[in-house]
Amino acid sequence: MGLFDVVARPLAALGLAxxxxxxxxxxxxxxxxxxxxxxxxxxxxxxxxxxxxxxxxTSAPEVLKAVRDLLRDHAAVxxxxxxxxxxxxxxxxxxxxxxxxxxxxGRAFRIRRDRSPAVEHxxxxxxxxxxPLFRR
Numbered sequence: 001m002g003l004f005d006v007v008a009r010p011l012a013a014l015g016l017a018x019x020x021x022x023x024x025x026x027x028x029x030x031x032x033x034x035x036x037x038x039x040x041x042x043x044x045x046x047x048x049x050x051x052x053x054x055x056x057x058t059s060a061p062e063v064l065k066a067v068r069d070l071l072r073d074h075a076a077v078x079x080x081x082x083x084x085x086x087x088x089x090x091x092x093x094x095x096x097x098x099x100x101x102x103x104x105x106g107r108a109f110r111i112r113r114d115r116s117p118a119v120e121h122x123x124x125x126x127x128x129x130x131x132p133l134f135r136r
Contacts, residue, residue, distance in 0.1 A: 035054040035056070036062065036063065038050070038051055046077060046078045046108070047078070048078045049067060050082070051080065051083065052084065053085060054086040054091075055084050055087045055091030056087065060090040060091050063094055064098055076108035081111060081116055081119045082114050083116060096133065
């Protein structure tokens with residue numbers, strides 16, 4: 001089972017259609033890089049960006065760009081980190097940067113409550129699990 005299947009099947013179970021690629025944001029798009037998959041979909045009160053794979057120095061700029069693009073057109077963006085299996089300081093920095101961009105634009109940026117063990121381990125190890133951005 002590939003990463004696409006791991007991310008797409010739970011969305012399909014919720015009745016959300018997922019396609020492998022698309023030229024424009026339509027609420028159901030998947031983008032892949034060498035180590036990261038980003039799935040975009042609409043939730044009740046936000047657009048959700050589900051990140052899978054690595055959130056590191058290579059992928060963090062691409063994920064931040066995606067968040068910036070979403071914040072341009074949507075009042076609220078949530079990021080889902082459940083499928084992140086590798087995160088480093090660059091990925092962590094990207095989350096703070098995304099929050100700052102949202103704040104500057106008067107938009108909302110939230111991290112979904114359920115996070116992968118890799119994300120939880122990094123946050124707990126750095127004592128950041130009680131920071132407002134990461135608080136559940």
